[in-house]
Amino acid sequence: EDQVTQSPEALRLQEGESSSLNCSYTVSGLRGLFWYRQDPGKGPEFLFTLYSAGEEKEKERLKATLTKKESFLHITAPKPEDSATYLCAVQATGFQKLVFGTGTRLLVSP
Amino acid sequence: AAGVIQSPRHLIKEKRETATLKCYPIPRHDTVYWYQQGPGQDPQFLISFYEKMQSDKGSIPDRFSAQQFSDYHSELNMSSLELGDSALYFCASSPSGSGAILGEQFFGPGTRLTVL
Numbered sequence: 001e002d003q004v005t006q007s008p009e010a011l012r013l014q015e016g017e018s019s020s021l022n023c024s025y026t027v028s029g030l031r032g033l034f035w036y037r038q039d040p041g042k043g044p045e046f047l048f049t050l051y052s053a054g055e056e057k058e059k060e061r062l063k064a065t066l067t068k069k070e071s072f073l074h075i076t077a078p079k080p081e082d083s084a085t086y087l088c089a090v091q092a093t094g095f096q097k098l099v100f101g102t103g104t105r106l107l108v109s110p
Numbered sequence: 111a112a113g114v115i116q117s118p119r120h121l122i123k124e125k126r127e128t129a130t131l132k133c134y135p136i137p138r139h140d141t142v143y144w145y146q147q148g149p150g151q152d153p154q155f156l157i158s159f160y161e162k163m164q165s166d167k168g169s170i171p172d173r174f175s176a177q178q179f180s181d182y183h184s185e186l187n188m189s190s191l192e193l194g195d196s197a198l199y200f201c202a203s204s205p206s207g208s209g210a211i212l213g214e215q216f217f218g219p220g221t222r223l224t225v226l
Contacts, residue, residue, distance in 0.1 A: 034214070043114075043200050044153065044215035087152065096143065096166040097155035098215060 002027045002092050004101035012107045013078055021073040021104045023088030033071050034098060035064050036087040044087055047073075078108045112136050114203050122224045123191050123210050131186040131221045135203030141165065142184040143154030143202040144176060145213055153200060160206070160207055189226045 005024045036044035048057045050066040063074040089098040115134040136141045145153035155168035159178035178184045202215035
């Protein structure tokens with residue numbers, strides 16, 4: 001069964017304090033790994049798609065990387081507006097559904 | 111830019127009642143997905159449709175049914191509601207074709223269903 005585990009569950013950073021979120025996955029055949037941002041009571045907002053080990057993608061203060069077993073979301077010099085829950089999801093080959101992890105709740109203090 | 115539209119945004123029902131949730135995908139998106147997110151939990155896939163045909167199925171209870179119409183909007187019908195059905199229900203859509211990023215799904219704002 002496809003599975004996604006995210007750590008830590010919650011992370012508190014000071015503004016400007018860089019860190020990384022981890023997403024470990026097991027999947028029968030990886031079609032894609034996705035990172036989403038979710039604010040309370042809102043729908044997940046798409047950030048990145050990664051398809052193969054070694055791939056990296058960047059967007060503003062965020063950088064996502066992928067290996068054969070895990071993905072990292074690096075946050076460089078975060079700001080309070082980066083506070084949200086970050087969700088990782090995998091899509092297996094031949095399937096359309098996304099299998100999500102439980103997310104990392106990030107709080108960035110000024 | 112146009113986003114996924116869901117209605118209603120909030121819904122309160124009694125146990126054993128029925129509910130219908132509606133989803134209007136982004137224009138030119140032909141695939142819709144339904145997810146259920148309980149409090150403090152991750153989104154759980156329910157069902158998806160492509161070109162009005164069911165394309166994938168997850169942990170959708172037999173009490174629930176869904177369909178996609180010719181204009182690509184979708185409806186999730188929920189019967190014999192239980193307390194445990196209280197959750198946020200998200201619809202997502204994606205395009206097919208050469209211009210689409212493989213697998214990327216755009217989520218709507220969700221419908222918050224409360225069963226009393």
